[in-house]
Amino acid sequence: MPRPKRLASKPGTQAHVFRPDNIISFTAAEGKPGTLLDFLFDAMPEARRTTVKDYLKHRQVMLGAYVTTRFDAPVAPGDEVRVNTTREFQVFSHPRMRLVYEDDDIIIVDKGYGLLSMGTDKIKDGTAYSILRDYLKRKDPRNKLFIVHRLDRDTSGLMMFAKNQKAKDTMQHNWNNMVLERRYVAVVEGDLEPAKGEIRSYLTENSAHEVYSTENPGEGQLAVTYYNTLRSRRPYSLVELSLATGRKNQIRVHMKEAGHPIVGDRRYGATSSPIHRLCLHAQTLRFVHPTSRKDMNFTSPLPSGFTRLV
Secondary structure (H helix, E strand, O other), rough: OOOOOOOOOOOOOOOOOOOOOOOOEEEOOOOOEEHHHHHHHHOOOOOOOOHHHHHHHHOEEEOOOOOOOOOEEEOOOOOEEEOOOOOOOOOOEEOOOOEEEEEOOOOEEOOOOOOOOOOOOOOOOOOOHHHHHHHHHHHHOOOEEEEEEOOOOEEEEEEEEOHHHHHHOOOOHHHHEEEEEEEEOOOOOOOOOOEEEEEEEEEEEEEOOOOOOOOOOOOEEEEEEEEEEHHHEEEEEEEEEEEEEOOOOOOHHHHHHHOEEEEEHHHHHHOOOOOOOOEEEEEEEEOOOOOOOEEEEOOOOOOOOOHHHO
């Protein structure tokens, strides 16, 4: 007896078949303020009204930079409204990391302290890289992610990732020219004298992977750190730091060797840890975009624990 034929699934409903997003963009015109649902009815006259309502209900509508399900959300002239007719928008959400900016080439995140930038021989998952990779794969399994630079596990703040090989190579091969400013803030022990200055040394690393300065240029790499004390309240000072070079643990080593280790940095000489973390934060990242060549400038808020100390 012949086996009955199985009915074909509707297009796009087959298991394990990826359907690329189909995103339609609209811009609200002058003189037509109103609610989001009314705007969508006007912008998509060919769609059934129940379909438009479903787009809103199932998180397939973005108003500006945010996904919304509010039918009565106000739409102002100039607002951008995007509709994903394929599925709900993939929204990044993680308690240890905030998505700051994303386009076709790069991603900027604000990484929390205690989160590894990338995996090690022992740790593969739960890193900034793996979290972002999984987010991109949910959007499209073909998406890729590349690390452009790293932050220490216990340093918080701004990091950049690339979404294609060309963007990665452009940034890394021209790092000193493309990166216009990298500014950190730290809470250090004591008061720096002078309050503003430069620290310059050659850094090398021992067998225990601890970085230190050497007087022999042939043994280490030149590292230059500029610092400026923002305010002090004994026994701590809030210091702004910028890098002329980007060596491993550079700020931590220079602060230790200046006699003012970063609060919470037991590895590099700190004697106190009142908020139970390394008090170093990558606050500003300014660079030339690898594709558009636009000046991109991002700033991360100062961690609240830092302000409580000073």
